[in-house]
Amino acid sequence: MIWAQHEIRLSPSERGFHLITRQVIDALPELREVRVGLLHLLIQHTSASLALNENASPDVRRDFEAWSDQAVPERARYWTHTAEGPDDMPAHIKAALFGPTLTLPVSQGRLALGSWQGIYLCEHRNSGGARSLVATVCGEPG
């Protein structure tokens, strides 16, 4: 049985949705040794999130940002937590909607994703700074 855990440090990204699949895989050499298993990712923040979606077109990622901004508007009348700026409270909501974790299957040393699936860092703040992931790999060795 393999258990491994790493912190992955993501340098600051601009607000929006960013592909990080390659960066995640490269940080986890143990993945290659797993015949059947799981990879778990947690982003240790409350205003950024992780998602799994289309890995090809930048249009798709731009439209995620456009929809999010419309569905969770800044400066709505119902916000009371406004001291940290107009982008803060919407960022908390968006982070909870897309979610702070991903669990993904590992098969024969590789993530068993669909052909079009990639891991997104969803940065919901204007200046979110560096972000930390905790990556946990578990599985049966090959």
Added chain:
Amino acid sequence: MIWAQHEIRLSPSERGFHLITRQVIDALPELREVRVGLLHLLIQHTSASLALNENASPDVRRDFEAWSDQAVPERARYWTHTAEGPDDMPAHIKAALFGPTLTLPVSQGRLALGSWQGIYLCEHRNSGGARSLVATVCGEPG
């Protein structure tokens, strides 16, 4: 320690929310051997998703579709990724909101769900075609 992994092939479904609990369980004979464990499911697509909700009333599943269509409208002015049809970009957003994975507890050989919980296939495209799940079972044998 039990580790098992299967692909589950779902035949094409019409757009909407569909109960697949029975189909998932029937595809996983190893579940019965697990005393304490987890079942992880990934749908390997970016325009369909998995959810866990009310397993009785078809009204509930119809209302999931109605709410989704209103919250993520087709033909909104902010979509730029429109080449694959008006249902495509909303499908990507809905897929990320409901999410591509489910992790569920296994106890004494059965999924430890609440009485009213069932697994939904959420088909967000008009003609999504067949869909693939990767199911990973892990746990302690009974």
Added chain:
Amino acid sequence: MIWAQHEIRLSPSERGFHLITRQVIDALPELREVRVGLLHLLIQHTSASLALNENASPDVRRDFEAWSDQAVPERARYWTHTAEGPDDMPAHIKAALFGPTLTLPVSQGRLALGSWQGIYLCEHRNSGGARSLVATVCGEPG
């Protein structure tokens, strides 16, 4: 390898978002024995959910409720499942958006959360009653 599973019974909460991190940890003595592992939580209901977000300001949790009520309105024209009251069908949708499960990393006997992250019970019904969690701990002993 450690595998443990517990039911955690949450007494009735008023509609809204409530921090339950301490209560969850206190119910799981095995966490302290895990060097590297995972904690999985399932809420066994279809009108309440779990989230991970800001653990300090009550304003944030109040704004989660305000946004949810606006994004999934009661008495919208498209609801057909209305027999259990106006808060029922919106509660099902909110429960699926925030999600019924959380999987969290365990490191050196503790949940490896960010400094500002806490576990929320999201109670979407006016009178939801007591709620049950199934908590599953797995990992490598320290």
